[in-house]
Amino acid sequence: MNAESDTLTPVQRATDPAHDDARAAPLVPVAPVDLAALYRDSGIGGVLDELDRDLIGLAPVKTRIREIAAHLLIERARASLGLAAGAPTLHMCFSGNPGTGKTTVALRMADVLHRLGYVRRNHLVSVTRDDLVGQYIGHTAPKTREVLKRAMGGVLFIDEAYYLYRPDNERDYGQESIEILLQTMENQRDDLVVILAGYADRMETFFQSNPGFRSRIAHHLTFPDYSEAELLGIAERMLASMHYRFDAGSRAAFADYLARRARAPDFANARSVRNALDRARLRQANRLFAASLAGGPPLDEASLTLIAAADIRASRVFAGAAPPPADANGREPAASGNRC
């Protein structure tokens, strides 16, 4: 086991602080269970590495997934010694500000849980209020049940889950849907993992009015805001996936853009980054087009893939401020409505 200690560190680290002694006990090598071999054979290392590689930031989320992976592994080791404790419940709630990756992580969760051997099928059914709640009396229950049946064996992802409950309308059918959800989450834990996602403050209200929901969800994950460095990394990754690139000037310009944009009240983390990049691509296209019409040189791959500093500096976020690099007073330009 010593030889494998370096690959095992994620498991050990995850198990130490969060779980109590009962779960950590089999880690002590008194039992003839080769945890290292189990870990190697399960392919969990690959899943975790992939998650680390593909998702920037999100440390608490990754830690929790590590914990779950470790727990499932320990559970398997315990089962081989006849210490079965039943499958843990893995219903989750993702809360966080807009654009912090809740939906992205949830979509990967089915894959992760399937490879960890917790769910039988690698499929995820993604629904919102419209898919669960009916339009007239007697419509909601069959609709919700049908969605639950479709999700059986995999993961049911309820985006913007707080819309299910409308406190302003006491005859709202959402409550009926919630009751069926709760019942299935409790009785068919082996068949289904439910993941709720929503903005933190609204989910808080939602749970306050449905206390049963909070207690049936074992894992409440809070998605932190991204730091500016992480956002820049996300931007680079998005561009790479679209076959664009920054040069040194435009990278600095974009970092500058992020510093200004992040202070705006409607900043939506990675989603704002994606929108900003989309607009920069438009400006790049326009710039190249104008240059060609003006008799510029023919376009090569380098110029077609490059987002130049000018494409970013043209953003409205920079408008009304001093010449960009010199501006350090930290004030937002007074822009209203659609901020670019």
Next chain:
Amino acid sequence: MRITQGTFSFLPDLSDEDIGLQIDYALRQGWACSVEYTDDPHPRNTYWEMWGLPMFDLHDAAGVLQEVRACRAAYPQHYVKVNAFDSTRGMETMRLSFIVNRPDHEPGFQLTRFDAEQRVQRYGLAGYAAREPAGARYAAAKS
């Protein structure tokens, strides 16, 4: 007399686990499953009552099994079957159908003879249980 209709009917009754595996097979083939029940299992009775609508877009047997259990709980003394439909030909083609619940007591069928025109004999089948009114058939036979 044990009724032998559909697939697997000459085998001992399937357990829930067996049923789940068969449903999984059907779902893997892309067939849609439905649950039906009746208290008139005459071989010519093609139209059993539907227990809910056919279930589309399922990936796992748990959803169908849930309906099978619910139907059994509601009609413990009826025949219940699971059908699997294949829609690839543009119409619902039955590909698999098997009984998942049957009454405790199955009285069987009587061969009946009719005199037709002149001295021609016609034959028919009549279930002993079907003499009772619908709804009281197998429950009555049990008592």
